[in-house]
Amino acid sequence: MLPITEKAIRAAFVNASRKEVSDITLPTGFDALDWDALDYLGWRDPKIGRRAYAIVPDGDALVGLLFRQADGGTRTRPQCAWCQDVRLPNDVLFYSARRSGASGRNGNTVGTLVCADFQCSANVRNPPPPAYLGFDVEAARQERIVSLRQRAAAFARDVRGA
Template sequence: MLPIDEKALRGAFVNASRKEVADMTLPAWFDRADWDALDLLGWRDPRIARRGYAILPDLDGEPVGVLLRQAEASPRSRAQCNWCQDVRLPNDVVFWSAKRAGAAGRKGDTVGTLVCESFQCSANARKPPTAPYDGYDVLAARDRRVDELRLRVAGFADVLRHGR
C-alpha cells in the first residue's frame, strides 16, 4: 500500500459525514505504519464502540476511506474472513457493514462483509502457508494470497462506491 498522510486519509472517506471524519481517532501506530507490509489500513475507533475505519486501495491504487460498523451479534460458528480468507486465523472475524457512497448511502443502502475483527488481513495473508507436498513453492503461494487479498479489498471498495 502506498503511504498516506493524515490529510489525504481524512479526505479519502466516501461514506462518512464531515463530522464523522472529524471525530475519527487515528490509530496510535499511524506514524509508524509499515506501508510495505500493508494491503489495507484498518483500525477500530478506541472512543466509539463498534466503529472501524479502513483505507482500501481501489483497482487503480487510489485510497478509498470506509467507515464501518460492527454488528452487535457475532457469527454463530467460526467465520472465515472474506478479505484474507485465512483458514488458520489467530483472531476473530466479525460482520462489518458500511453505508454505500453517495445517494444510495443517504437513502440507507449498505454493504456488509465478514472481516478480521481488528483488520489483521495483511499480516494473515503474508504468513507462509504449510507446504502440502515436497517442492511446493511456499513463497509463490504467499504472494498469490497477497494478490488475492488486494483484489478482494479493491472489489469491496468498488461495490461500496459504484454498486457493482
C-alpha cells in the same frame, strides 16, 4: 502500500459525513506504521464503539470506508472474506458499510466478514503449509497477498457503487 498522511486519509472517505470524518481517531502508532507490510490500512475506533475504518488502495485512488460492527455474534467461527486465512489466530466480525452517495443516504449498506482488528495483511504474509511435495510456498504467499488486495478493492468499489 505507500505511506499516506492524515489529510489524505480524511479526504479518502466515500461513505462518511463531514462530521464522521472529523470525529475519526487515527490508529495507535500511526507515525510508526510499517507501510511495506500493509495492503490496506484498517483500524477500530478506540473512542467510538463498534466503529471501524479502512483505507483501501484501488488503482491510483485511495478509498476510505467507514464500518459499523454488527451487534450480534456468530454461532460458528467464520472465515475472513478478505484474507481467507483458514488458520486465523484472531476473531472475525461482521462489518457493514453504508454505500456512498444517494444510495447510502437511503440506508443501503453492504457487509463483509473481516478480521476483527484488520490483521489481514499479516495473515497473508504468513507462509501457508506445503500442500504437496514441491509446493512453492513463496509463490502461494505472493498469490495470497495479491488476492487480498483484489478482494479489498472489490469491496471498496461495491461501496462506491462503481
